[in-house]
Amino acid sequence: MDLEYGPEYQEFTKEVQSFCKKYEGLSFTDGSNNPLGSSGGSGGPKMSRSEWQKTLIENGYFARSVPKEYGGYGGEADILKSRIIAAEFSKSNTPGPMGGQGIDMLVPTLLEMGTKEQKEAYIKPTLHGEMIWCQGYSEPNAGSDLASLQTKGELVGDEWVINGQKIWTSTAQYSQMCFCLVRTEPDAPKHAGISYLLIPMDTPGIEIRPLVDMTLKAGFNEVFFTDVKIPASNIVGKRGEGWAVANATLGHERGSLAPPDATMNRVNMLMHLMKEETLDGKPLIEHPIYRDRLMQIQGKVLAQQSHALRLLSAKLNPGADVKIGKMIQKLTGTELRHELEGLAIDVMGEIGTLYENSPHLKNDGTWQFIYMYFLGLIIGGGTSQIQKNIIAERGLGMPKEPKVEGA
């Protein structure tokens, strides 16, 4: 066990800290209309989101190991430096980079499996926040059973012609592009008939209908495709290999949904709130039942933080057995965050139910919002039940469900 990063990294930590200090309270000139990043702070410098993305990249605090030719910083992949950057930004009052499905899922996928032309065309504008992507996987009849998707793609001349419907497509209404799973080989077995296509969202024949979710925001959409024509070259991997390409991106998504450091920040915020808010004249923290529930959750989050260190170490020192350790992340991370946000609502009681712009709202209503938002993340990206199937079957080697005829 050696938790020291070494002198080089201490130096690096200081660099990141002074960078964060310099841009403390940064706010965005293009407001909070971009759904993929924090809304910024106040009292600091002002710039557009895209300028901020570029500043972060120039300094190596974002897209660190993405090659320069594709718009990245072009540094060596350094897991510890990435962790230091994330940790220091999350401690500071300086907004981090934008996230979203383009940056978190598509870019790593293209780097791994895209053609040179695709990398050149898409990675840079995506990193700069100028090209937003949505993920067109789920369909009305293909959710957990994603491989049963039916949206059809036919190669006619040098174009794909796409017909069908996607649903639950997050951020489609803001997106320039969609990475989409489409059935291109109708006669092949279920998993072998799918291709991974890149579809410009302004192509004629695409109709987007926003769907309001329980938080009362239009977090996702229905997307209809009618004779949508895109170039034949807009495919990642080969025809019929889309399932493997998609699985690579699912892996990227599952790891990034609920990082324990962010959850610990919320635990600390809740502790602060419980010292400020009173019930019957006493701070909430002095009510033993609420205090114990907070401590219970703090213990769980500490366990996940330690676990994240173990996984980090396994990346640095290949060979450690963390197979199950990785599989549990999506399940345990999203469930715990939901539980924590729910605890904040419980300790506030009636006040915890206030929403939108109500008087007496605490912390901008984030507890109530994130409580619901994380229920969405528990369902999206592979439900908790599907995660348990994966842990049991692939992690513990338990027997598969008997096959149903025709499924």
Add this chain to the structure above:
Amino acid sequence: MYFGLSEEQSFFQDNVRKYLEEYATIDNIKHIANGDEKNLSAEIHQGLLNLGINALLIPEEFGGLGLDLLFAAVVSEALGGGVGPIPFIAPYVMAPTAIKHAGSKTQQENYLSKIATNEYRFGVGFTEFIGKRNDAGITFSDHSLNGRAMFVLDANDATHLLLADEKGQIFVVDAKSSNIEIVKLTTVDKTRQYSEVICKNLEAELLENSSDSINPINQAIDAGRIMLAADSLGASQTMIDKAVDYAKERKQFGRAIGSFQAVKHMCAEMAADLEPCYALVWHAAHCHDHSPAEARLMACHAKAHVSEMAKGIAKKATEVHGGMGFTDLLGLHYWFKRIGLNRQILGSPELVREEAYKTQV
């Protein structure tokens, strides 16, 4: 940066594990639990002494191995995994830790070197410092102790005991004195020993540095709590392994019960609950030696959190075995009960979480 066990730690752990697999078989555990093979426990104990479990934490200057608490934690995990029917936490972890922190140089020399040579074996009774039940409690005056300590760990075969008063002062007493009465307590966990100790004008030696600071006793309690967490971690892993194996073999309705999603999800939940506990226990053990600012918080949370996860695992793993899980024949209950004791000893989760909170105000 490396977060995990060293090769030496894994190797030592494997040795303890293999030793227990060979000698602490389920039949032997049953004999020990039923009390019909008096020497068996001592023989198993001796075998592990031969590996050096008594000397792990003793500094080299006193003839020990001078290893850190993480080393002891991996041993404790292996003992939990095999329901090792031997004393470990009190004599070889809590006592050395207490004496290291509370003893004067002379006291350290007197006692630590004899733990290393196995001449002295300590039982530990600090329960009343953590949470005093009913009329228990020890008082010190005129160089002697009076009163009663409950749930003293590993007192039966001890040469000496460490007892504490409410203020956290630690005393060494002779376990064979005529002024001491050691009453065996029968708990559900028959793999380890718990006693009540009654002192009447019992001559006692105060460990000098515990007279004006509760740090030494807290250090010992933290170390003990991390060991209990590690023991429950090992015990839980064994229960999961047994449940998964059973679910793959056992058939009902024409298929392995492990193919029913109700069973599968119980197993997945157990694995998801336990997996982060490894990192928490290792991290807590590491902080105990290398990061004093976080040490207490980590030890408390390790004890409380692993206890909670282990309780759920003990229940679910038993359920996966159906009626067999409930039997004495299968012996799964030894792990269930060991987890049950670990949860209450040195502070139940609620008490320990309250202490975790107090480190943050």
